[in-house]
Amino acid sequence: MFHLFLSAFTTLFLVIDPPGCAPIYAGLTADASPTQARQMAVRACIIATLILVVFALFGEALLGALHIELASFRIAGGIMLFLIALEMVFEKRTGRREERAEKVRNAQPHVEDVSVFPMAMPMLAGPGSIASIMLLTARAHGTEETAVVLAALGVVMLLSLIALVAATPIIRVLGKQVEAVVTRLLGVLLAALAAQFVIDGLRTQF
DSSP: OHHHHHHHHHHHHHHHOHHHHHHHHHHHTTTSOHHHHHHHHHHHHHHHHHHHHHHHHHHHHHHHHHTOOHHHHHHHHHHHHHHHHHHHHHTHHHHHHHHHHHHTTTSOOOOOOOIIIIIIIIIISOHHHHHHHHHHHHHOOHHHHHHHHHHHHHHHHHHHHHHHHHHHHHHHHHOHHHHHHHHHHHHHHHHHHHHHHHHHHHHHHO
């Protein structure tokens, strides 16, 4: 059981990549208060966990019933992530925030909720993690081994939550200029990740 847990934990940790998601989350929540950032991090991890648990238990039956292939998830997720990356690189998000701030000058600034999209899905519960959890549960024999795989998922998601919560204050300490540079660099990396999702999806499909 320990070897199964270790194998599942390693696979899910590498695919979900909490250290890689954390700085992207910090860039997406730059204008949120610490409380709002924590709430969105908790919400993102809970939603992602629920999505992955559903796919772990019912994924193959669900996709089969809807006649949807996993490659479609990769392509769609890649396109959505690429649009977010463009906004990060060209600071379109900043422009929208300034327009909103002008309209509601005397009101509390509106903070865009990124917990569901893109953090919960496709960043945390993306095509890779969905495919991985489905594969791991398919290889598990019996209720006990399935429970071990789900326990490994729970540990990885807990580590993801810690990474997301810790990243925001660290980025804030660096200052706005450093934050702008980091956000643009992460936007480029996110664009490359999105392109890889699309390439993987097309390669699998064709």
